[in-house]
Each structure stands twice: as C-alpha cells, then as structure tokens.
Amino acid sequence: MDFSYSEKVQRLIQKLSVFMEEHIYPNEKVYEQQLNEQDTRWSAVPPIIEELKKKAKQEGLWNLFLPDAQYGAGLSNLEYAPLCEIMGRSPIAPEVFNCNAPDTGNMEVLARYGSEEQKKRWLLPLLNGEIRSCFSMTEPDVASSDATNIQASIVRNGDEYVISGKKWWSSGAGDPRCKVAIVMGKTNPDAPKHEQQSMIIVPLDTPGVKIERMLSVFGYDHAPHGHAEITYEHVRVPKENIIWAEGKGFAIAQGRLGPGRIHHCMRLIGAAERALELMCQRVKKRVAFGKTLAEQGVIQDWIAQSRIEIEQARLLTLKAAYMMDTVGNKAAKTEIAMIKVVAPNVALKVIDRAIQAFGAAGVSDDVPLAAQWASARTLRLADGPDEVHKAQIAKLELKKYD
Template sequence: MDFAHSPRAREYVERVAGFVDTEIIPREREYLGALRGRADRWAVPPLVGELKARAREQGLWNLFLPDTRHGAGLGVVEYAPVAEVMGRSLIAPEVFNCNAPDTGNAEVLLHHGSDEQRERWLEPLLDGRIRSAFCMTEPEVASSDASNMEATAVLDGDEVVLDGRKWWSTGIGHPDCRFVIFMGLTDPGAHRHRRHSMVLVPLDTPGVRIERMLPVLGYLDEPYGHGEVSFTGVRLPSSAIIGGPGRGFEIAQGRLGPGRIHHCMRLIGMAERALELACRRAVSRTAFGKPLANLGGNRERIARARIAIDRARLQVLHAAWLLDTAGPLGALGQLSQVKAAVPAMAQEVVDMAVQLHGGAGLSDDTPLAGFLAAARALRLADGPDEVHLGVVAKLELSRHRERP
C-alpha cells in the first residue's frame, strides 16, 4: 500500500490548489456580497460562471469521474487529495463541476443509466448546463434505516407512479436544477434490499412541488439549498426507472461509497484551512501581554488539531485505496469508520478556530461559521454517526464470534 500520489494526481492537486488559492479564495467575500445583495437570493452570482469558464479552459473539470471519456480518469484514491484541496472553499466544488449531489447522480447515470437517460441528463450535467438533486430522506420516518422509506414508486402498466414526501433534498434550490433522482418503495413484499427503485424525475413534472427550503443552523446554503419536496400522483414512463425496478438499494450503496470519500476529504480541506486561520490568528493577536498562542492551552489545541487532521487523512486514503482495489463491500468497514470519524474531527477543529477568532469566528468575515455548519450537518448526511458506528461494531464483533 503506497500513499504517495501518482504523478497524474500530483499534477491535478498542484493545479487545483493553485486555482483555489489564487482565483477562488480571494473572491469569496465578493461572492458572498453578491449573493446577499441580490433581490433573488437563489440567483447565482455571475462570478461563478466566470470562474467555471476559467477552470474548464484549464482542464479542471469533472475531476471526480474515473472514466476518461467524461472526466479526468482519476481513481478514488487519486481524486481524494484533489477533493481535499477543493474543501478549502465552500464554492470550489461548483467551480470545478465537482459538486454534490451532482457527482453522485452523474456516477449513477454513468454506471446504471440507459443510453436515453445519459443523453438527456448526464451529458448536460457534465457540461455544467444543469444541476440536480437526490430525493431519498423522508420527514415522517427514521431515514437512517433506508428500508423504512414510505414514499412509493409503483408500476402501473408502462408507467411508474410516485407518491410521498422527501426532505433534505440538497441542490433543489439551484436555479439550474432540472431533475431529481427519487428513491421509492416498489415491492414491499420483496427482500428488504430489493424493494426500492430509483426514478429520474424532471423537476417540472406535474405533481412535483417544492414545499419549502430548510436552513442548516441558520444557513439556507443558497443558491443550492436543501428542500422539502412533495410528489403527488407523479406519472412517468417506466423507462424513467434507473437500472430497472427493485435496484434502488443496490445502486444507492454504489453511489454512497465514493461520495463518502469525497465528503470526508473536503472536510479535511476545511479543517486544514481552519487550522491555518487559527494559527495566523494565534500568532498575530495579543491579549494580556501575550500572543494568543501562548494563552489558555492554545498550543496544545493546535497540536492536537494537527495530529487529528493528519490521522484522518491517512484513514480516508486507506478507505479510498480499499474502495479502488476491493470495491464497496471490501471497503465497507473503513468507509463507515471515516464517515463517523472525519466530520466529528472537522467540527472539533473548526470550533477551536472559531474560539480563537472570538466574535469574528461567528460572522461571515471568515469561512469558519459556514465550515462549522457543514461539518455538523455531515455528521447526519449520508448516514448518521450511530449507523456507521453500528456497522463498524458489527464487523468487529463478527471477527470474535465462537465458531463450532
């Protein structure tokens, strides 16, 4: 197992890092001012289009896809450090057309979509002309257990009919969102992993309604947002089902593996930038006659943050390597480990940086408040901590069962 970056990955890390540090981070304040100053808070500031055009001109586009026909051809372990660099800014993934949930939706369509589905939805998604959302979590059930889903996708002749309510549908507030992937119950009598189907739903289909946008710790996360969406008698041709009826759970598991690596590495990028800001603050501010770094145990906090970040990075790279070499099942335990560990680590590091910044850390003068909201939310998104810890414990205990 060699964690040295491949020459190709190293090249992309250097190029993306240069773009983030020189093109994106210097314009974050401008972006935020433009976003908050517009009459329509869900409109995308023009500078995003400018940055996307520059990134695309430089070949920094769709870097998450291992398929060279559509992306950079990077494997999961190669893309992981690139995702970390993107995590330094909340707007960077969009600039490189590597933003969730579009990345996961693109992978689903690439691996499981029909030719018609790819032509209609995947090509414009990868071209950056449209955005998408993923509708799985439901407000009325414990969605940490996917088999609890009550929203239905029922076959009716050559059509599929969707009914139910979803929420935390990330990206649905974006003005360019054109479709969602809906996961619904098709056959309640089947095996629990064969009951559900994934369905491609154009957002303008009759019966689809965005009920409200949900804030995360006060942030609406515009222009992407997280919506509550109702589906009432939504009729689509059965060809809208991805991969065929009953394959929803199987497809979801394949989708979530790489996505968890992407989330965790972006969180490590957030934590790195938070630590960087904390250190600058600690050596440049003086209180009670001393630099902040020399007060209240701050040196120890900074040291522990460095140790935690480096430990998390190695753990995620190990999980990424297993995903590339052994597939989702072979990496199951490690994926759950990092998904439980990394958001909590990032939350702790960012919170430390907020504390060192005082009131400034709670404002929009730094990215820290946004980082804190994102890290806290990701302790729930893609499975809460408790579910992943349960998987880790189950696998560990299975190794020690008595054998006859």
C-alpha cells in the first residue's frame, strides 16, 4: 500500500493549511460572536461563514470530498483523507469548504442514485453552497442502529407518495438555508427485510412537515445547524421524488454511510491533532511545583500516548480509504467498521488529556476542546454505535474459521 501524496494533493494540503491559518482559526471566535449577537441563534447564519465560503471557492478549495470529477474535485478517498483531516481541526471549517455533513452524504446520494431532474433541482444548489439539507433516518421510537427497524411510512397514492412518521437527529434542519430532507421509510413492509425501505426527497416547506424541537448535544445547540426532531404528517410529494426506486433505501443507506463514516474518522484525527498541538503549547508555558508541566512525567506520558494513538488511527483510516478506492466499499467493510470504532475513541482520549492539561480553561469555551470532545462523543453513536460495528467485525473474523 502506498500512502504517499501526489503533487496535486500536496499542493492542496499546502493551500488548505494556509487558508486555515489565515482565515479559519482567527474567525472561530468571530463566528460565535456573530451567532450570539442575533435575536435568535436560529434566525440567520453568521455573515462570516458566507464570506469565508466565497474565499474558499475563489481558492479552488470547494467540494473536495466528491470523487465524481463531474461534480467535485475528482479526488479518491485516499487523496481526500489529509484534506478532510485538516478541516476537522476546526468546527467551522467543513462548511466553509462545502464539505460538511450531512450535505456531503446527501450530495453523494443524489450524484450516485438521483435522477437528472433531482440533480438539477437539488444537487446543483447544494454543490454551489446555495442551500443546505438534512437526512431523516433515525427515529425516537425504535433502535435505529438497525435500519430495518424504521417505521416511518412512504405510501404510493396515485402520482404522489404520502410520508408519515417521526424522525429525530435530523442534523442541519435548524439552518434557515436548509430546504430539503432525504427521508428514509418503509414502502413495502411485506417485502424481504432489506427491500422494505425507500428514500425520498421532501422539501421542508411541504405541508405536513413540522420541526418539533431542536435537540442539544451535551448542552451545545450547534445553532444554526442543529439537530431536529421532525414530524412528517401525511406529507405529499410527487412520485418523481423517490430516489432510485422503491425498495432501494437500505442499499442507498449502505452506500451513503461508507464514505460518511470515513469522513467522520478523518475529521476526528484532525480534531485529535489540534488537541495534541494545543496541549503541547500549553504545557510548555505553565509552571507548577517549580517546573513546567512539560517536564512532568505524567504529562510526557500523555503526549507520547496521544502521538502513538493518533498515528495508529491515521494509518488504519488510510488503509480503509485505500481499500475503498481499490476493492470497493463492500470489500472494505471490516476496515470501515474498525476505524469507526477506533477514531472517535482515540479523539476522545487525546482531547480529554488536553482538557486535563489546560485545567479549568479546558472545559470552557475559551479553547475549542470541550466542544470538540462533545462532538467526538456523539460519533461513538452516529452512523452506528461502537457495539454494532464490533459485532460486525467479530462476525467477519469468525467467518474465516468456518
């Protein structure tokens, strides 16, 4: 396996790193300040984000995630990995480069499975960063880690489909720019287990769509993006809004979640790298008991262990990316499952050590560590909990001995 970066990727790494230093890190606090100055944190998007998006477009740092050269940068998963990692160092960076979830996953679904009309109406505005989207799969009343449990109904009625059900953790639905949801539900409960579900496009201004509330994550509201609980009550959309075909929802979900999971892992490695960087800077300056924290044996152990764990997680993520590129997502499912367990847990450990090194400042919003920890902790659940991935890894391992 060759993990070396091409000249093209090296140039993008350099450009992206410079952009982060000049525009992203200095404006993290500006973003929060502008957000809090509004009448409500959900009413508008901080102006700085749109200013930065324009700069990113001008620099050619746009839609880097999409391997389809017709719509994106045409980078492989392995080529995108270091770029996504850099973006993961800041909570505002992915959106600036139009590489933020859940829009990335939704764009991939539309690019791969959408009709020409669906691409024209929804994919192109998303690619241009003109609108945002959400993904409605998880439900409050069932264990959604098993997607076949989903109970929301999608029923054909003449030239329309009628959608009914309750969803939550529809990330992005709070954003005033969010115009459309991709909804997963059952079209045929009597079909084979993995052919009962379908995905359908639902504009959020359709009658019957009601955002019940925005959910918090460890006290963070993640405004104006947010995570919504949404009721779909007899929502009618044209039959043309079905994606691919009836019964293909589970297959689409599996195709969507592979890249989505590895992108999360790439960003988590970036968050861990920044936490380690902040920790090292901090402990070289702080003095306790007559010497700098950096001279304390326990701190040195934290730093060494963090570097070891980050390198291990990165190498496993690069291996998964390489396999996705060379043998396909299905053949790489064990590696994808492994990194989805490893990356969040590594990030949590490294960020936690950095918080400890910062002391009380580490749990404040003066540094990004607390927010990064909260986000990393959710990713032990999002796109499948650790336990589901471990169960899959164990089953695949045991198969070798049949």
